[in-house]
Amino acid sequence: MQETRELLRIEHLKKYFSTPSGILHAVDDVSFVLDEGKTLGVVGESGCGKSTLGRTILRLHEPTDGKIFFDGQDITGLDKKRMKALRRDMQIIFQDPFASLNPRMTVGQTISESLIIQGLVDKQDKRSLDKRVAELMDLVGLAPRLINSYPHELDGGRRQRIGIARVLALNPKFIVCDEPVSALDVSIQAQVLNLMQDLQDSFGFSYLFITHDLSVVKHLSDEIIVMYLGKMVEKAKTSRLFANPLHPYTQALLSAIPVPDPDFPVNRILLEGELSSPINPAPGCRFAKRCPKACDKCREADIPLKEVEPDHFVACTLVR
Amino acid sequence: MSTTRTQRKQRSLWFEAWRRLKKNKLAMAGLLFLALLVVIAISTIIIDIATNKSYYNDHVIKQNLRLRLQGPSKDHIFGLDEFGRDIFLRMLWAVRYSLFMGTIAIAMSTIVGGILGAIAGFYGKRTDNIIMRFMDILLAIPSMLLATAIVAALGTSLTNVLMAIAISYIPTFARTVRAxxxxxxxxxxxxxxxxxxxxDLRIIGKYILPNSLAPLIVQASLGVAGAILSIAGLSFLGLGIQPPTPEWGSMLSNARSYIRDGWHITVIPGLGIMLTILALNVLGDGLRDALDPRLKN
Known part of the structure; x- marks a missing residue:
């Protein structure tokens, strides 16, 4: 057994937004632990709060309640200055490589921006700045001639590589990957995913991998959290989750994975209805409205997560 | 390594915009006309310095009442005005006021309005409300009236006219940048x-402002046209540049009593104002098209 060290611990994290029509529960009581060098997948449909979760952990949104421990330190109350120092260790790769790069900055400028903001390289020292940028571009597989190109001249895959290089420049320990490949073509998705995995192997990052693409998380993650309307509904090791999904929502999600074989018997669980509103949600299981197995008990009170087997947690009344 | 590093020439978004602007013939004509005005303004200033204003005193403001209202001729291609002064020379000497004052006034309001708008848009909420409501108050007063009031209150001087026009244009720029x-x-x-x-400062300076510059540039080029009109208007009302200094607006204003005796002395300053405004508007339109990245071709 390899010894692992805890890097990130989230305890009862909540993020509510107040909107004109009520309080929006974007992230509602999420807890988990992420070890060094591991990948935690977060899956769920659009609007389930998975992106908000990632951003709240980095304190790009202020958490409403709950605690975030990074490297053993509670970072929820840290001031701007100490947070800035921490940002060297925790970074984010965004979904849309078209929107996440400043259109007025060249590739070289974007990458050096990380180094300059965090003071890793002296701004005056052009030589070592250029050297480091070239190093990083090489690392993510960008040709050196692209250094003076602007993002609008590059394709999605190359842009996403810039986004990765910018993060890599800081040598972080923990990276939130907010659907990093869902905006890319399938052929490029694989390249970028392989790059991210290679980088993890050589630098030992921990990833929080947010996606709606189950085949991607299956490929990458050690552990998976399934979210529905801000709530964690199931959490398990990847192999266990795919072998034995217990929550009806997880079952429906997994049944929706396309199989590249036309003769494969299709056994889809089709969900009725729409995602209910996350504004002032009713008590009880958030999924009860669409759940084919819902009973009265589901609508009475929030269902706590229960450990059904070691490291496999489910929030469902049917499971005991 | 240096041999393989054949870096491509930088083709920034600004370069692309310039390439697109060059294709627009009307806008380039406007730009050319404005460039000509700049050359005229600078050369007249140089002449003033070189001759210690003696040329200016002898030819631009010296009256010759015997020849008043003489029509265009070989010696005086635009004719002579109501005091027998050469209109052509007065037109040339007046360029600097319209052009530079318009530009300086708009530069001031672009900077002040731009900063206020950026702060309001970036911080939002209370800050936004305070700044933008104040801008709304300024906007509620017609800009000409506001400028007239400021000049009337502070007295007629070059700086006051400048300030008046700059202040009255601030809200427009604040709104553009905020949006x-x-x-x-x-x-x-x-x-x-x-x-x-x-x-925050770095985000505003390096990320937000460079990306919101395009609408600001268009607004500024159209704003200069408005400011030139305002300066001419203030001078026309007698609140701007004071005689005998030549200025298009005041030339027009003084000439209007003689419109039956000599058509040329009203038409020529009027044409000057009109062409300049037209050039600026055409250039502004061209810039708007050139800076719009959706129109890539």
Missing amino acids: SVLTIKDQEFIEAARALGAS
Whole structure:
């Protein structure tokens, strides 16, 4: 057994937004632990709060309640200055490589921006700045001639590589990957995913991998959290989750994975209805409205997560 | 290594915009006309310095009442005005006021309005409300009336006219910048900068302003046209540049009593104002098209 060290611990994290029509529960009581060098997948449909979760952990949104421990330190109350120092260790790769790069900055400028903001390289020292940028571009597989190109001249895959290089420049320990490949073509998705995995192997990052693409998380993650309307509904090791999904929502999600074989018997669980509103949600299981197995008990009170087997947690009344 | 590093020439968005602008013949004609005006303004200033204003005193403001209202001729291609002064020379000497004062006034209001708009858009909420409501108050007063009031209260001097026009244009620029800041600040690259730990000042200066510059440039080029009109208007009312200094607006104003005796002395300053405004508007339109990245061709 390899010894692992805890890097990130989230305890009862909540993020509510107040909107004109009520309080929006974007992230509602999420807890988990992420070890060094591991990948935690977060899956769920659009609007389930998975992106908000990632951003709240980095304190790009202020958490409403709950605690975030990074490297053993509670970072929820840290001031701007100490947070800035921490940002060297925790970074984010965004979904849309078209929107996440400043259109007025060249590739070289974007990458050096990380180094300059965090003071890793002296701004005056052009030589070592250029050297480091070239190093990083090489690392993510960008040709050196692209250094003076602007993002609008590059394709999605190359842009996403810039986004990765910018993060890599800081040598972080923990990276939130907010659907990093869902905006890319399938052929490029694989390249970028392989790059991210290679980088993890050589630098030992921990990833929080947010996606709606189950085949991607299956490929990458050690552990998976399934979210529905801000709530964690199931959490398990990847192999266990795919072998034995217990929550009806997880079952429906997994049944929706396309199989590249036309003769494969299709056994889809089709969900009725729409995602209910996350504004002032009713008590009880958030999924009860669409759940084919819902009973009265589901609508009475929030269902706590229960450990059904070691490291496999489910929030469902049917499971005991 | 240096042999393989054949870096491509930088083709920034500005370069692309310039390439597109060059294709627009009307806008280039406007730009050419404005360039000519700049050359005229600078050469007259140089002449003034070189001759210690003696040329100016002898030819531009010296009266010759015997020849008053003489029509265009070989010696005086635009004719002579109501005091027998050469209109052509007076037109040339007046360029600097319209052009430079218009530009300086708009530059001032672009900077002040731009900063106010950026702050309002970036911080939002209370800050936004306070700044923008104040801008609304300024906007509620017609700009000409506001400028007239400021000049009337502070007295007629070059600086006061400048200030008056600059202040009356601030709200327009604040609104333009605020609007583009609002659309830019929610984009992911701003969040990326935040995640890197960039300060607010850096985010505004390096991320938001460069990306909201395009509408501001268009607004400024159209604003200069408005400011030139305002200066001419103030002078026409006697609140701007004081005689005998030549200025298009005041030339027009003084000439209007003689419109039956000599058509040329009203038409020529009027044409000057009109052509300049037209050139600026055409250029502004061209810039708007050139800076719009959706019109890539």
